[in-house]
Amino acid sequence: MTSRRYTVRVTKDELVFSAGHFITFNGDECERIHGHNWRVAVEVDGPLDENHYVFDFIALRDLTRALVAELDHRMLLPDRNPHIRVGVEGRNVVCRHRDRLWSFPAEECVILPIENTTAERIADHLGDRLRAAIASRGMPFPRAMRVSVEENFGQWATAHWDAEEDGG
Template sequence: MPAVPVSRFKVRVTKDYLVFSSGHFITFDGDHCERIHGHNYRAAVEVDGDLDANAYVVDFIALRDMTRVITDELDHRMLLPAKSPLIALEVVGPNTVARYRDRYWSFPSDECVVLPIANTTAELIAEYIAGRLLEAMKARGWPSPRTLRVEVEECFGQSAEIELTP
């Protein structure tokens, strides 16, 4: 008797406006710190799950809009890591000062996004976006997806992806 095929459904959202241009720098190898630079990041989101009463995995438009809220918050900002063991952040007047050893940078605080991550790598930015999306889905009363994937592209041909199975 032939096997019954198993169906899995997923939706993917990636748009020209799910982008954010941001500055950052990362630490690596325990004793290196990059120069400040920026990227024109692009986000893509994929959700695997069962079909609902409308025959949707999730509503494309709602998923797109939830993602856009997050990317818009990151756009034209300096991304700083709140949980870095190597970069210390301090608010001094209207500025946020980032220190790495004997180097420091001062940025207007309203032009920064301090992320709850250890390093502003594409991998951890993707994880941050995924966590925010899961919170937004829960707030809408959506069931947890089977899998949530978020890809963050730093530049053409260079991206990182996280896959969460809540």
């Protein structure tokens, strides 16, 4: 008997956000500020439900779109990077790396609970938020999920979760 696996994938023009960032690399080097038109794709695996689908495409799109909208036209900053200090000073977010200092209007920033604003960590952050959104709405949890972020044409990073590996 063959076993069937089912996957639903959502990636749409509305799952794109424009945002600035900079990362540290080679230890404690820090690149210049720049931006991307990031694209997000989400895949979920699981059995078919009573409606014969894995997950509602529209619900998955809408949940993802809401998370993507929070990042659109913002400066993305990491709060767990050991080489970049990020803090709020008055109405601004101030970042420091060695002798460099940046100041951004707070309402134009998103401080992410990640170590570096790489595509990998942004994908992981979006996946964590998406899993929490699914759980908070009492929706059936997928067997596996992949969130991919394209930071530049043809350059994708993907974070994977598997319920069986997570003990779920």
